[in-house]
Amino acid sequence: MVKKTKEEALETRNLLLDTAECVFNQKGVSGTTLADIASAAGVTRGAIYWHFKNKADLFEAMCERVRLPMETMIAAGAEDGVADPMGELRKTVDYFFLKVATDLHHHRVFDILFNKCEFVEQLGPIIDRDARVREAFRERFERTFANAVRLGQLPASTNVPLAVNAYLSYTKGIMRSWLLEPESFDLHRDGMRMMDGFFDMLGSSTALRD
Amino acid sequence: MVKKTKEEALETRNLLLDTAECVFNQKGVSGTTLADIASAAGVTRGAIYWHFKNKADLFEAMCERVRLPMETMIAAGAEDGVADPMGELRKTVDYFFLKVATDLHHHRVFDILFNKCEFVEQLGPIIDRDARVREAFRERFERTFANAVRLGQLPASTNVPLAVNAYLSYTKGIMRSWLLEPESFDLHRDGMRMMDGFFDMLGSSTALRD
DNA sequence: TTAATCATACATTCATGTATGTATAATTGA
DNA sequence: TCAATTATACATACATGAATGTATGATTAA
Structure with missing residues (x-):
């Protein structure tokens, strides 16, 4: 895909956090895979691993x-x-x-x-x-x-x-x-x-x- | 191993439930594998699968x-x-x-x-x-x-x-x-x-x- | 030209479920 | 009562899928 501008990248980051809130809510934290969040957000796991270290890191950012x-x-x-x-x-x-x-x-x-x-x-x-x-x-x-x-x-x-x-x-x-x-x-x-x-x-x- | 008598079998069942309580407590329900419980109880997963259908069934019996x-x-x-x-x-x-x-x-x-x-x-x-x-x-x-x-x-x-x-x-x-x-x-x-x-x-x- | 922002592809691990083996308790039949 | 049979109570071995982490590729903002 195309490279996004810095603003767009921050948007996807927030999108990932928003989506994580919803999916965690539906399936529980340990019950959701990163692929779940990615597909729900319309991206791939690559996007998640770019913005966050792993699921725990994403979870922590969401809480923050x-x-x-x-x-x-x-x-x-x-x-x-x-x-x-x-x-x-x-x-x-x-x-x-x-x-x-x-x-x-x-x-x-x-x-x-x-x-x-x-x-x-x-x-x-x-x-x-x-x-x-x-x-x-x-x-x-x-x-x-x-x-x-x-x-x-x-x-x-x-x-x-x-x-x-x-x-x-x-x-x-x-x-x-x-x-x-x-x-x-x-x-x-x-x-x-x-x-x-x-x-x-x-x-x-x-x-x-x- | 030897085949246990009916009483002994019931003892292992209770042992599994007791052990499940402890391990679930330490590592969380979805964080513990059946192998964790089995090894903590000193048996193999075979024992668990004999007494219970799966983890959810074991969990339910524990609650009951x-x-x-x-x-x-x-x-x-x-x-x-x-x-x-x-x-x-x-x-x-x-x-x-x-x-x-x-x-x-x-x-x-x-x-x-x-x-x-x-x-x-x-x-x-x-x-x-x-x-x-x-x-x-x-x-x-x-x-x-x-x-x-x-x-x-x-x-x-x-x-x-x-x-x-x-x-x-x-x-x-x-x-x-x-x-x-x-x-x-x-x-x-x-x-x-x-x-x-x-x-x-x-x-x-x-x-x-x- | 470089580095950011992802998508894609791949290797590895790991838990699950099942199939099979095994020794013995329980049951049956004579 | 006592062998013979069967079912029980597991242990072991194996196949499968799924999630993870990483490596690499592609495109374009900086």
Whole structure:
């Protein structure tokens, strides 16, 4: 075929990433071959091997497209959230739910990460990366919850680590439920109602206090 | 090799299922070959192909060993739970958490189902089965929540379908969090504290009411 | 002229499924 | 009861297809 201009090459790269999202979603990560993606994208495996080292590299690049905006959002929230920690926690889930519900890329990639790939050592760097991100999130939220306690937004006896675990479990649980059955409820509207119930609980129930 | 007696044959079958749990857990379902399982069990693929049709059949049998006790427990709870619906809901999670936290088979299999396998059409009957089970659970819990409202255990304006989604999302979220990081909290003790917070919330917060 | 952007062709590995072999438990018949 | 037969419970060997990675070719932007 003809040689493409740099812009066209970048287009095919994005096309490959878009196509990978769809095919991974349909057949699972380990269930799809590079030939599947290539044919679905209307190219050959040569194109894939030019832009990416292998399937793992392609998968990582696909994740990166949605991970970066997420992490920058988190980093941004950490700055201006000190005055209103609980408000920041609410904003964070709100952003996540809205993003996944409205942006197809986020929808597909999170669906893949939650339900269409196997979290085993084989993924290597993905797992490590994910573990580090989880740890960073946990630390970040621990500080936020601690700030909320300090500012009187939460009861002084709140068990912060437990509350963080509950917060993470609930948000991910809602996310995963919706990804498995998007028709069963509205992620943004109903999901935030659930989270508001959670935030109410932190103030009223003694279950997560020492 | 020698021909085994019927009992010995059943032992190797169970050995294969046990080994499959471990290997699937380490390398993921699609990442493990039947040769992996065979060598880990100290037999050859011939043994596997004698007891099971193929990998999917082995996987299904492995799931069945934990699914059956679960479903009978659910069915039993449906009988004597009509007098105290909320108590039944609590008992159900309590049983789940305790079982997964203490029984290695349940721990491994749920870990596989949650994190180490791809929920795509390829699994075929597993997916269908799971969808039917989910639907049955949802109906069951919808009735239970409705009973709780009728008996005055929950506010009359409670949005039952939303509450059910919240209940399912929370329990599964807690389960999954713990399976990913078993050291981060105690599934039974802390998990039930989280759920108690949830039950408190249903009575105090207006977030899940109409 | 060179190097980028793929398509094409080829070699290799690897998992699967099946066919066959084998030794013995289980069963049958007298 | 005891050989003779049969079916069981695997191990071994083989054929097949499929996915991967690489090497090479072709065309044209730079």
